[in-house]
Amino acid sequence: MGECKKLKIKVPKLGNVANFMQALKHLREERRKAESVLLDEVEADVKQKQQFLSEQIETLHEMNNNLNTLIEHRSVIQIASNIIAGTQEE
Numbered sequence: 001m002g003e004c005k006k007l008k009i010k011v012p013k014l015g016n017v018a019n020f021m022q023a024l025k026h027l028r029e030e031r032r033k034a035e036s037v038l039l040d041e042v043e044a045d046v047k048q049k050q051q052f053l054s055e056q057i058e059t060l061h062e063m064n065n066n067l068n069t070l071i072e073h074r075s076v077i078q079i080a081s082n083i084i085a086g087t088q089e090e
Contacts, residue, residue, distance in 0.1 A: 003057065 004011055028038050 003053070 003009075024035070024038075027042075028035055031038060031041070033041060
């Protein structure tokens with residue numbers, strides 16, 4: 001849930017048990033599965049999507065770190081360029 005808040009993803013709340021049971025019935029009819037099989041299927045689907053999201057979050061962190069490294073390299077190159085340009089003018 002913390003990652004959802006950080007990424008500004010809205011997680012709808014069903015409110016009560018009756019709403020949950022109605023949503024479960026609708027999903028069961030939509031997928032044409034028995035309740036126990038449906039819940040196992042949903043659990044597997046959630047695990048797969050959680051793994052995907054974890055990988056994507058890790059990739060974003062790596063990209064951010066790489067961007068910071070590139071910014072630092074740019075700064076060093078600019079300073080070195082200024083030093084070299086200054087010594088060539090003399």
